[in-house]
Amino acid sequence: MCNLSRLRSMALDSSGKQSEQQQPQQQPRVAPGIGEAGLKLRRIPNEEHEPESYEDLELDFDPALYSSLERHLPEQLLNSSRLDKARYMRDILHRYCPVTERVRIQRxxxxxxxxxxxxxxxHEEIYSLDASSFFAPSFLEAVSGKSEESFKNTFVQSKSGIFTFEMLKPRFCEMLLAEVEHMERWVYDSRSTIMRPNTLNKFGVVLDDFGFESMLQKLVDDFISPIAKVLFPEVCGTSLDSHHGFIVEYGKDRDVDLGFHVDDAEVTLNVCLGKQFSGGELYFRGVRCDNHVNSESIEEEVYDYSHVPGHAVLHRGRHRHGARATTAGxxxxxxxxxxxxxxxxxxxFQTEFSGWCPGCKRDRQNRQQASIKxxxxxxxxxxxxxxxAELASRSSAN
Structure with missing residues (x-):
């Protein structure tokens, strides 16, 4: 996968900061109206701005990177044409992205x-998001409310901050399952080699690679972001700007279980599509930062969940979890x-994460108690x- 976050960070850190020794002999073209001095990207994104789609343009970088970087454009460029904005962002990315990274992205x-x-x-119809056809009415009603009350009235919250709810209609689950089987047959018949979802799952497909990227990003923007903004504000739920979408498969001749881990995500959506199976329960053991990922769990953090087709689990990506063996089906x-x-x-720019990591919170409390002691x-x-001293003084006076 293209590391969109790292590329974006490089552009933000370097925009407008090159020294004369670093300047290339021939300056890249920039969008009209910028001027010779250039304009710097915003460090804090404009969350009110609705970025455009760049999927239909021939670009050197992932279109999703352009959409997410657009919110960082200076105010003077936000109302420019889409081509001018794309040209400006392309020039910055070309200037600061290493050649090896560009080659990897292009490949x-x-x-x-x-x-x-x-x-x-x-099933062509599932490649574009149709909310009324895809989602359960209770899910649509909860999202339309866009409030903590509407979410918590519909979603079931565990004591460890995990939310479960009915999300997908059976017909959509059936079509997506059939599409995945169709993908696997194509891979076998065409003798193609595809990238699997991640280092832990050896079976399944990356949906973004098969053309689902726009649909899934719309799912993030229009549905998951409003939920995360309310339920997970401490991990910037309001500014989810990229994703990695994939299918995992468990059972005979597939992956059996999933080891204890954290996700490369701020917020994770996990929806069971089916089919018939036994086992495979998820087990959660608390949110942790990198420094405390292997620390012990407390009783309040222990939570197990049994999958139900069409139902979703929404949790922080740093919530440690795994999946028990799928014993049948x-x-x-x-x-x-x-x-x-x-x-x-x-x-x-942070050294501790006591706002969301219990390990950091305990360390901070221990430091405070040690300081008080x-x-x-x-x-x-x-x-x-x-x-x-007073006794010595009295004794001396006597």
Whole structure:
């Protein structure tokens, strides 16, 4: 996968900061009206701005990167034409993105184009998001409310901050399952080699590679972001700007279980599509930052969940979890890792995360208690020294 967050960070960190020794001999073209001095990208994104889609343009970088970077454009450019904005962002990315990264991105883009041009879709209608056809009425009603009350009236919240709810209609689950089976047959018949979802799952497909990227990003923008803004504000739920969407499969001749881990995401959506299966329960053991990812769990953090077709689990990506063995049948799940470049940039400037990591919170409390104890000991020692000094003074006077 293209590391959109890292590329965006490079552009933000470097925009307008090159020294004369670093300047290329021939300046790249910039959008009209920028001027020779150039304009810097905004460090804080304009969350009110609705970015455009760049899917239909021939670009050197992932179109999703342009859409997410658009919110960082200076105010003077936000109302420019789409081509001018794309040209400006392209020039910045070309200037600061390493050649090796550009080559890798181009190869991944060619890989996707090869799949899309060869693969014949089975259910064309599921590649564009149709809320009324896809989602359960209770889910649509909750999202339309856009409030903590509407979400918590519909979603079931565990004591460890995990939310479960009915999300997908059976017909959509059936079509997506059939589409995935169709993808697997195409891979086998065409003798193609495809990238699997991640290092832990050896079976399944990356939906973005097969043309679902726009549909899934719309799912993030229009549905998951409003929910995350209310339920997970501490991990920048309001600024989810990219994703990784994929299917995982468990059962005989598939993956059996999933080891204990955290996701490369700020917010994770996990929806069971079916089919008939036994086992495969998810087990959660608390949210942790990198420094505390292997620390012990407390009783309040222990939560187990049994999958139900059409029902979703929504949790922080840093919520440690795994999946027990699927003991019979075939289980298929849709996974959507939702990411925030803003949150990832902020993490670079933080040393502890007591706002969302219980491990950091405990460390902070321990430091505070140690500081209070040390201060108390100093005050006691000074009081004792004062008493001794007074006694010595009296003895000397006598």
């Amino acid at each position: 991944h883009r060619e890989y996707r184009q090869k799949i899309v041009s060869s693969y014949q879709r089975l 075939h289980r298929v799940n849709l996974i959507l890792w939702c990411r925030s470049s803003t949150f990832r940039d902020m993490k670079n 040390a201060t108390t000991e100093v005050l006691k020692r000074r009081a004792a020294e004062k008493v001794l």
